[in-house]
Amino acid sequence: MHRSVCLMIPLWRWQGTRTGHAALVLAMLYATVSLVCSARPEDALIRVGDAPLDDSGQPVQAHGGGIVQVDDTFYWCGESYKQPMLGDFISAGINLYSSTDLQSWHFEGLIFNSSQITDIPAHAPYRVERPKILYNAAQGRYVLLFHADTASFDYNVVGVAVSASNITGPYTFVRTFHPDGLNSLDMGVFQESDGRAFLVRSINNSFVGISQLSDSYTDTTGLVSVAPRGEGPAIFKPSDGNYYMMASHLTFWRPNPAMLFHAAADSLATAKWSQLARPAMGPGANTTYNSQSSSVFTLRLASGAALHIYMGDRWNFYGPGSVANSSYVWLPLLPREDGLGYTLLELDEWRPRDYEAQASLPVALNSNATLSSGLSAVERAWVGSLLQPSPSSSSSSSSIGASSSAPSPPASPNIETIIAN
Ligand SMILES: *[C@@H]1O[C@H](CO)[C@@H](O)[C@H](O)[C@H]1NC(C)=O
Ligand SMILES: *[C@@H]1O[C@H](CO)[C@@H](O)[C@H](O)[C@H]1NC(C)=O
Ligand SMILES: *[C@@H]1O[C@H](CO)[C@@H](O)[C@H](O)[C@H]1NC(C)=O
Numbered sequence: 249m250h251r252s253v254c255l256m257i258p259l260w261r262w263q264g265t266r267t268g269h270a271a272l273v274l275a276m277l278y279a280t281v282s283l284v285c286s287a288r289p290e291d292a293l294i295r296v297g298d299a300p301l302d303d304s305g306q307p308v309q310a311h312g313g314g315i316v317q318v319d320d321t322f323y324w325c326g327e328s329y330k331q332p333m334l335g336d337f338i339s340a341g342i343n344l345y346s347s348t349d350l351q352s353w354h355f356e357g358l359i360f361n362s363s364q365i366t367d368i369p370a371h372a373p374y375r376v377e378r379p380k381i382l383y384n385a386a387q388g389r390y391v392l393l394f395h396a397d398t399a400s401f402d403y404n405v406v407g408v409a410v411s412a413s414n415i416t417g418p419y420t421f422v423r424t425f426h427p428d429g430l431n432s433l434d435m436g437v438f439q440e441s442d443g444r445a446f447l448v449r450s451i452n453n454s455f456v457g458i459s460q461l462s463d464s465y466t467d468t469t470g471l472v473s474v475a476p477r478g479e480g481p482a483i484f485k486p487s488d489g490n491y492y493m494m495a496s497h498l499t500f501w502r503p504n505p506a507m508l509f510h511a512a513a514d515s516l517a518t519a520k521w522s523q524l525a526r527p528a529m530g531p532g533a534n535t536t537y538n539s540q541s542s543s544v545f546t547l548r549l550a551s552g553a554a555l556h557i558y559m560g561d562r563w564n565f566y567g568p569g570s571v572a573n574s575s576y577v578w579l580p581l582l583p584r585e586d587g588l589g590y591t592l593l594e595l596d597e598w599r600p601r602d603y604e605a606q607a608s609l610p611v612a613l614n615s616n617a618t619l620s621s622g623l624s625a626v627e628r629a630w631v632g633s634l635l636q637p638s639p640s641s642s643s644s645s646s647s648i649g650a651s652s653s654a655p656s657p658p659a660s661p662n663i664e665t666i667i668a669n
């Protein structure tokens with residue numbers, strides 16, 4: 249096993265000392281060690297609440313983002329630096345980083361600049377938030393989707409850009425659009441192994457709506473599933489074929505107790521969501537360890553186990569530097585032994601390999617543990633009336649699971665008081 253002869257040296261520390269002769273020696277050693285030993289993602293030391301430095305010594309700026317794996321390389325896209333502006337924090341665009349070990353990150357560049365948006369009938373600056381990349385295998389191209397908006401959130405669209413063959417770009421702006429004619433705020437994506445892809449987004453901050461993306465991934469084909477009100481929707485699918493979704497309540501930049509939803513369905517197009525017990529437990533659970541969900545990345549370990557990694561943002565609203573000094577909270581999502589779904593561990597730092605065994609456990613969902621629906625008949629009818637028949641199924645998808653939400657959308661996006669529970 250080559251790892252036994254591999255020096256697990258934190259090489260990034262060394263790079264800062266490069267001067268003169270020492271630089272040459274270190275560079276040669278670096279090259280030698282890198283050849284002998286390529287660090288594995290299993291061994292990545294993930295520091296919770298850290299903003300790792302990239303290979304040029306700058307903090308990684310990839311907020312509200314997600315990871316896409318291309319062969320052995322992980323690409324992390326997210327919002328660029330959250331610049332204080334207009335009484336809020338607005339990123340110039342979308343950054344992309346690459347890594348082969350989930351620990352050392354190379355800055356690939358700003359792959360999308362919000363100035364590329366040409367079709368919002370209001371003046372810049374535009375918001376470009378919660379970006380996600382999908383690989384469209386049928387067309388051999390990468391599709392970048394993101395929430396686009398005016399600074400004051402009054403346009404509520406999804407933006408699309410495509411790269412002809414390389415995940416690093418260049419990305420050409422396609423358009424912004426209201427998916428299925430509906431307002432769209434926080435968003436995520438989910439891609440099935442057969443290539444079908446779905447958009448999941450907050451509609452008017454009233455509920456979460458899921459639509460299948462068209463074959464080109466540049467359009468949606470109708471709302472097919474709804475879930476209770478939430479932000480930062482992040483769907484993952486364990487090998488048992490069920491769907492789970494992490495989401496937050498709506499409390500602006502302030503953290504709150506994350507929600508976990510479950511749907512036993514053959515397809516997201518027929519998913520009926522119910523709410524499970526809160527995934528975060530322990531002292532920091534009230535604020536989900538000071539984070540908000542962005543996406544869940546499923547890391548396939550060498551053993552074959554699939555480890556679901558919660559990727560959250562620590563927006564740092566009250567901390568030094570506020571949101572401009574945001575960092576990241578990555579934690580393992582593990583099957584709960586009490587059959588209540590998944591638990592989000594509270595850790596200061598961790599390595600994926602330490603959770604390999606637990607990640608492989610089946611989720612024995614105790615159906616009695618699910619919470620009952622909290623939607624009134626009026627709300628249910630209102631949400632149900634927005635649903636269109638699923639293109640791939642004749643079954644109704646008008647039911648909805650639990651809700652911890654208030655009945656009507658707030659006047660301004662992202663703001664809701666915490667619903668105690
Ligand atoms: C984005 O584009 C604008 C207009 O071309 C340019 O002024 C700005 O420097 C770009 N931002 C970044 C971060 O490259
Ligand atoms: C993708 O672009 C990067 C530079 O950003 C380049 O190093 C790489 O070779 C390209 N990959 C392909 C398959 O063209
Ligand atoms: C969203 O809000 C807008 C503006 O208030 C309203 O016109 C629209 O009907 C709402 N859509 C849904 C699906 O609630």
Ligand SMILES: *[C@@H]1O[C@H](CO)[C@@H](O)[C@H](O)[C@H]1NC(C)=O
Nearest residue numbers: 502503504505531534535666
């Ligand atoms: C949970 O968070 C809310 C809002 O920050 C706070 O008011 C409340 O006291 C917290 N509860 C506990 C048990 O920490």
Ligand SMILES: *[C@@H]1O[C@H](CO)[C@@H](O)[C@H](O)[C@H]1NC(C)=O
Nearest residue numbers: 564567568569570572573574
């Ligand atoms: C960012 O946050 C860290 C951790 O709280 C703090 O040490 C640092 O001083 C902050 N940076 C700025 C520019 O406020």
Ligand SMILES: *[C@@H]1O[C@H](CO)[C@@H](O)[C@H](O)[C@H]1NC(C)=O
Nearest residue numbers: 586587612613614615616617
């Ligand atoms: C669920 O509740 C029913 C009725 O109370 C009970 O008979 C059943 O044993 C429970 N199932 C589990 C898995 O706890």
